[in-house]
Amino acid sequence: APASWDWRDHGAVSPVKNQGMCGSCWAFSVTGNIEGQWFLKNGKLLSLSEQELVDCDGVDQACRGGLPSNAYEAIEKLGGLETETDYSYTGQKQTCDFATNKVAAYINSSMELSKDEKEIAAWLAENGPVSVALNAFAMQFYKRGVSHPFKIFCNPWMIDHAVLLVGYGERTLCVFCFSPYPFLSVFVSLSLSQGYYYLYRGSNACGINKMCSSAVVN
Numbered sequence: 084a085p086a087s088w089d090w091r092d093h094g095a096v097s098p099v100k101n102q103g104m105c106g107s108c109w110a111f112s113v114t115g116n117i118e119g120q121w122f123l124k125n126g127k128l129l130s131l132s133e134q135e136l137v138d139c140d141g142v143d144q145a146c147r148g149g150l151p152s153n154a155y156e157a158i159e160k161l162g163g164l165e166t167e168t169d170y171s172y173t174g175q176k177q178t179c180d181f182a183t184n185k186v187a188a189y190i191n192s193s194m195e196l197s198k199d200e201k202e203i204a205a206w207l208a209e210n211g212p213v214s215v216a217l218n219a220f221a222m223q224f225y226k227r228g229v230s231h232p233f234k235i236f237c238n239p240w241m242i243d244h245a246v247l248l249v250g251y252g253e254r255t256l257c258v259f260c261f262s263p264y265p266f267l268s269v270f271v272s273l274s275l276s277q278g279y280y281y282l283y284r285g286s287n288a289c290g291i292n293k294m295c296s297s298a299v300v301n
C-alpha cells in the first residue's frame with residue numbers, strides 16, 4: 084500500500100455537508116462511502132441523499148442514531164439513493180418521499196472490512212473511502228494537528244459516531260519535528276462543526292478499526 088493516500092486528491096469525496104442538529108452521522112457516513120464507490124465504478128461524483136435514509140430507513144432511528152450496516156440494507160431494499168438535489172436534507176425526520184424513478188446510485192451488497200489498521204489503509208487506497216465508526220469524545224475538542232487522545236478519554240469500546248475515512252499518511256506535528264507522525268484523515272460530519280479530523284494511526288485509537296465497512300457496487 085502507498086505510504087499515504089487521500090481520496091480528496093482523486094475526486095472521490097464530495098464537498099463537506101452540514102449535518103445540522105440531527106444525529107444522522109450514520110447516514111452521512113454511508114452516503115459518503117457510496118459516493119466514493121459510485122465515482123470509482125462510474126467516474127461520476129454525485130452528492131447523494133442522507134434525508135432519504137433519515138425518512139425511509141425504518142430500521143434506524145433517523146436523528147436519534149443508526150448503524151451503517153442497517154443503512155446499506157435499507158438502500159438495497161429501497162433500490163438505491165436519490166441525489167441530494169432530488170431529496171434534499173432538512174435535518175429532521177419526515178414522511179418517506181422516495182421515488183424509484185429518481186434513483187441516481189444503487190449498491191449490490193455491502194461488506195465489513197478487516198479490523199487491522201494496516202489492512203484497512205491498504206483497502207482504502209485500493210477501493211475508496213471507508214465508512215468507519217469511533218468514539219467521538221476527543222473529536223469535539225479537536226483544533227488542529229494529529230489527535231492522539233489517552234485511551235481513558237477515548238474508550239475504543241464506547242463507539243458513538245460514524246464518519247467517513249478518506250485517507251491516511253504521515254504529518255510532522257510541528258515545524259522543527261523530524262519524526263513524521265502517522266495519522267488517518269477522517270472526514271468528520273459533526274452536528275456542530277464540519278471538517279477534517281486527523282487521528283493517530285497505529286494504535287486503533289478510539290476504536291476506529293472496529294466497524295469499518297463499505298458498499299459494493301458491481
Ligand SMILES: CCC[C@@H](/C=C/S(=O)(=O)c1ccccc1)NC(=O)[C@H](Cc1ccccc1)NC(=O)N1CCC(N2CCOCC2)CC1
Pocket residue numbers: 102105106107108109144146147148149150151216219220223242243244245272273274275294
Ligand atoms: C444520537 C445519535 C448520534 C449519532 C451521531 C451523531 S453526531 O451528531 O454526528 C455526533 C456524534 C458524536 C459527537 C458529535 C456529533 N450516532 C449514531 O448514529 C451511532 C453511530 C454508531 C454507533 C455505534 C456503532 C456504529 C455507529 N449509532 C447510534 O447511536 N445508534 C442508536 C442506537 C442503535 N441501537 C441498535 C440496536 O437496538 C437499540 C438501538 C444503534 C445505532
